[in-house]
Amino acid sequence: MPTTVTRKGQVTIPKPVRDRLGIGPGSAVAFELAPDGQVVLVKAGADRPPSRFARLRGAAGVGMSTDEIMALTRGDG
Numbered sequence: 001m002p003t004t005v006t007r008k009g010q011v012t013i014p015k016p017v018r019d020r021l022g023i024g025p026g027s028a029v030a031f032e033l034a035p036d037g038q039v040v041l042v043k044a045g046a047d048r049p050p051s052r053f054a055r056l057r058g059a060a061g062v063g064m065s066t067d068e069i070m071a072l073t074r075g076d077g
Helices: 015-021 052-056 066-074
Strands: 029-033 039-043
Touching: 015 039
Parallel strands: none
Antiparallel strands: 029 039
């Protein structure tokens, strides 16, 4: 999928690539250099730490009170 570099050094990422990476307006991307010399385009921030809600998934076991669960959800516990 060839594309042309503008005078300002900008390129248009082809739609199939944007769709595959989940890139939309305002998305950040990164260029990584592979050991074999190739340049790889990746969606930046893909390795973000999980949100506090994702970390809690499955943490509320049997026997926890509503107050304990709410404290976990708020990050108080």
